[in-house]
Amino acid sequence: MKLLVVEDDAMLADAIAQGLRQGGWEVDCVSNAIAARLATLDHRYAAIALDLGLPGSSGLSVLAYLRERYDATPVLIITARDKLSDRIRGLDAGADDYIVKPFSLDELSARLRAVLRRSHGRVSPVLTYRDLELDPARRTVKQAGNSVDLSMNEYRTLLALMEHRGKVISREQLEDRVYGSTGTIESNTIAVYVHHLRAKLGNDVITTVHGFGYCFGEKA
Numbered sequence: 001m002k003l004l005v006v007e008d009d010a011m012l013a014d015a016i017a018q019g020l021r022q023g024g025w026e027v028d029c030v031s032n033a034i035a036a037r038l039a040t041l042d043h044r045y046a047a048i049a050l051d052l053g054l055p056g057s058s059g060l061s062v063l064a065y066l067r068e069r070y071d072a073t074p075v076l077i078i079t080a081r082d083k084l085s086d087r088i089r090g091l092d093a094g095a096d097d098y099i100v101k102p103f104s105l106d107e108l109s110a111r112l113r114a115v116l117r118r119s120h121g122r123v124s125p126v127l128t129y130r131d132l133e134l135d136p137a138r139r140t141v142k143q144a145g146n147s148v149d150l151s152m153n154e155y156r157t158l159l160a161l162m163e164h165r166g167k168v169i170s171r172e173q174l175e176d177r178v179y180g181s182t183g184t185i186e187s188n189t190i191a192v193y194v195h196h197l198r199a200k201l202g203n204d205v206i207t208t209v210h211g212f213g214y215c216f217g218e219k220a
Contacts (some may be wrong), residue, residue, distance in 0.1 A: 002043065003027050003047055004045045005029045006051055006059060008031045008032060013029045014029075016108065018107065019165050028104055032056075033054050033062050034056070036048075036059075041156065044139065052078075052081060052086070060089065062091050063075055063095060067093070070125050075094065077095045079100065090154070127165075129217050130170055131143055134159060145199060153178055155178075156177060161206060166215065166219060176192075207219065
């Protein structure tokens, strides 16, 4: 099973990764919130060890991003903050457990195993429309029971649209959901992905609202 470690202290991240790898885990490491968001889009992780004190944007923003996308990946917060209020904020935001620095690798491993055990049987909502099903937990799309082959960016575009079913979502909002806040893209890129989705799913599932953006399904 693969873990994601989100920690901006390079020495600590390396020590955690080495210790977990010795315990038989596969480990990816990132050092900021943007990289964490992109990693969770590109990979499925068994669990995430997430530092709160990240540069730029906090670990809580990463946690909120995951839960808003119906991503139920177990999250263990690791932080130097030992105030009760910080622990409560993390747990209320959707964290599965909390460990305070400094900690031993044995304790970290034990807590990760515990959140994995507790996560068994957890169900993420499946998004549906007519005969179309999108499962955010498994990152699969099916239509009439058949798997639909989508690129990663096509999948991200469809997920954002289905999450806002019946509502108009702007091109800028879609760009942010698909690409995050990094880099620049061509102005017609989202239109290309919408065109691909229509070709694969049917022309009537996504409506263009000229001057505003796109709407998935019947407009509310």
